[in-house]
Amino acid sequence: MDMGILAQHLFNGLMLGMVYAMIAVGFSLFFGVLDVIKFSHGDVVSVGAFAALGGASAIGLLVDMPGLSLLFGLLAAIAVGGLAGVVIGGTLVLPLRNAPPVNVLLVTLMAGTILREAIRLGVPNGGNPKPFPVLLPQWQITAGSFSIGFDSVLILIAGIGIILATHLLITRTRIGLAIRAVAQDVDVARLAGIDFRRTVLGTFALGSALASVAGLMLGLYYREVNFSMGLVLGVIGFAAAVVGGLGSLLGPILGGFLFAFVQTLVTIVLPTASAYKDVVAFGVVIALIGLFPTGLIAERSSERV
């Protein structure tokens, strides 16, 4: 295999891993503050993609300025995704905080179904895939057999930037401090004067906005969005978060890139068996959990007596 193709594969894998990581980080954040799994998270990705599509198209109808369309698409994705997170968190997850965890899982799964069906029934012909407008410059970077769109590079850089920014937000700011405090010990955090409800909802907004922006980036990258795109991504994001270690920030990022790496590797090494790539990837997940029961980067306090 020549270097160009190898580089191309590497780039594809990085791109995929970045998207998985952005989704997985949300799972980890929610688990950190509330010890819950919010399974509608994958569908928030689709909601974000469609919100961005709506925002960008609306501007596109008024003026022909891709940059402005992109900005509005981004704002729409952040606003709608964050709102979805706050609404689901506030009306479904927080009130069920003392119910068995599986109830929360089921309720949020159903909330995801509602989001998904709402897109399918609410968008005209929503059952079919929708094209995403081209909003980034279309230059090609070519070197031998390696050819890559300039927009792909931009998307990758933006994604990594967003993940870094989230990391800084959690570790370096007061909001981050509050989130970390709630994650560590709710009661002590309350005593220290942290508004529990606001912190939790803020975390839900942050995690959901991340997933929502991931939806926008998927639209830009694949140039196509559809109502069920979040379903598989949700499962993979969850897997990545758990394998990496719930509750930490680095874990899910690691998990995301690992999952993408395994999937890409199977396609390269065993092209005729590429259909087995999910079998292998999930097999690796099971094996890793067997070896590292609390994730690659273990939870700070896995035992809460």
Added chain:
Amino acid sequence: MKLKALALALAGLAGLATVGLQVAQAKDTVKIAFIGPLTGGSAAAGVGGRNSALLAVQQRNADPAAKYTYDLVVLDDECKPNVGVQVATKAASDRAITAGITHYCSAVGIATVDTYAKFKLPVVVWGAILPEITYGNDYKQIHRVNGTMINEGRLAAKFLTEQGAKTFVVIHDTTDYGKGQNKYFSEFLKPTGGEIVATFPVSPDQQDFTAELTRIKELKPDYVFVGGLTPLGVRVRSQMDRLGIDAHMAGVSGIMTSGFIEGAAQSSEGTVSFHNGAPLSRYASGQAFSDAYAKAGFREDPDAYGPFAYSAANLIMDAVEKVGPDRAKITEVLNGTKGYKALVGEINFDNHRQNIVDANVYVVQDGKWVYWPDSDYGTGKRKLAGK
């Protein structure tokens, strides 16, 4: 006396006339089931089929010459085999239902054949194209008006090699549908000298194909052949563009939808597909169907298989007109269908009650699926982009 007799006779006549009128007004109602996917990913095709069958029924009910009033019982199989068996049982065990227009999804179509045979409900398949539905059994109750994927695969292999293509890569989904398409295309390609350089089985809900397509880029095939439904086709087509792959793309009838063109937008141009139906404009009564469909005010398009559902409905209703609402007799009439004039052309059932159909080639030209011989590409005015 004479007067009295006359009066009596008149009264009798009037009485007879009223009875006759009542008979004309209260025709017996015959129930026919329509089963297809109305929710989920294949809903567009299912709803199109339902509308078309409904149109046939409405037209028949408006016809004073018809002996019966028809009632279409619509059921949703969700494109899931187990749900399909449930609704098939519901329809087949309901004695009031005399026949069925059944299934778009192949997996459901094959799972339900035993149920229909068991309850002796004559059905006409309107959309599922897995060969085994008719050829895998010898049930007298199962008929099919649309063709199978064998026709599509044979034509695809012949046509593409005639266009000068030598090397192919196949991407197909791992359902019955994609696997079957791959099987027949590969089989028919062998004698033509075409070569398949790689085959990628993928999950139907897979999003990212960049890994597969990067491999394909390396292999430089003339054609990428996609055996799957619209979402798969859209993703492969858009991502081929993204990676700068200059091979052509051909797909099976599963991508021949308006959804494909909408989803893949400008990159859909020049995509080739093979479908068992001819374009409506090629059918003798195609225009009449289009007009009636538009006039009936349905929200959704008839989709690629609507005309087949329409023809199946008429085929069944004609059988009922002939022998009455009796399952066994209808089965007999349907079995012997030869030279029946339908919207989709002449229907002739072979010894497995499978209609003999020819597949046709289509290409996307300026945002529309165009019959290949009518297209600028077919007449040589334009060349397919790429190499």
Added chain:
Amino acid sequence: MRSTNLDAAIATGAPPQARSLPGTAAAILVPLAAFGALAGLLQVHEQWETGLLVLAFLAALVLLDRSRAGRSLAEACRTQSGIASTSAVLAALALLWTFREDHYSLLMVATVALYAVAGVGLNIQMAFGGIANFAAAAFFSIGAYTAAVLAGHTGLPHLLVLAAGGVVSALIGVVMLLPVLRTRGHYVALVTIAFGVLLRTLLEVNDTFGGPQGMKIPGFAPFGSDFGDVATIAGFDVSFYLPYALAAAALFALAFLAGRMLERSWVGIAMDAVRTDEIAASAFGLSPARWKATAFLTGNVLIGVAGALYGMMNGFVNPNGAGFGESLIMLSIIVLGGLGNFWGAIVAGAVIIILPEKLQSIQEYRLLIFAVVVIAILRFRPGGILPRPLRTLGRQQGGAS
């Protein structure tokens, strides 16, 4: 929350209430009313009738919970569970006999009963063992695939085929034991999700077991004669689904009894202890791994047996049935029914399996409405439709049961 259940029960050690005549009447009537409602649901055709029935059902739930009369009714059924169960069995038989010629209704009832058997198994895993199994449909399908291979290709008697469905399902579960036992909570959930996705993909991609088309399964013929050929019983014309429905109901009764015995034995107490507090339980000499493994494998046996009979009834099995979505349906049934309550699985099974079929005319909007209903129930009734009753250890100590 469940730990407080246990504590409260041990603390009060509530002795069984004395039997009173109104209480007995209530214990007889409540199950009768429930099965009557089910019969009504099977009968209705019009949308407004279905809607009315759903409203009546929700109202009954609220009344049972919020009104004093309702609470005493529920209490009566709990204290006189023997009478209530007998009444339920008779009501179920009467229901089946009433619908003896109605293929479709019997198929739905049999499906509900078999999903409820799987629900008992899932309850043992989740409510007793504390293991979140998100791959129930995968194990259900393993049972059906086992039946396809053994009944289709060997001469093994069909009752043994059913048993084999359970055994194979448990054996494949063994593969997952190590990761399941080494971790807990959401990590276990992921292991089972991953297993479900993996199995489904494998069955579809690999052609050994028929690939995407799956396999055909011969009808259930436990004593030589195929259930599918049954047309009369004692001179009455019946649907061939009647014997299936009866077999499914019998299987549910067996699973119910087995589950109840397990719950009431020291095994059940050990499982409750391990689930509630692993560390405390090990301090008392209970091995968490052993009891979790027991719960997981026992549950799988029941799920596998149910799957084998379901496959034989439907006549086919394919990878679709093993998917994540199907597993969620099974999980929804037990959570909605009330974790740990076996009757709840029947009630919720009827809601989840039959209701969508009755909503056919709202076609495209069914899934949306279904999701809203499930959220509404869980939001306002976190314990499910029929919550698991408090464990009354006092009674066991007294030796009566």
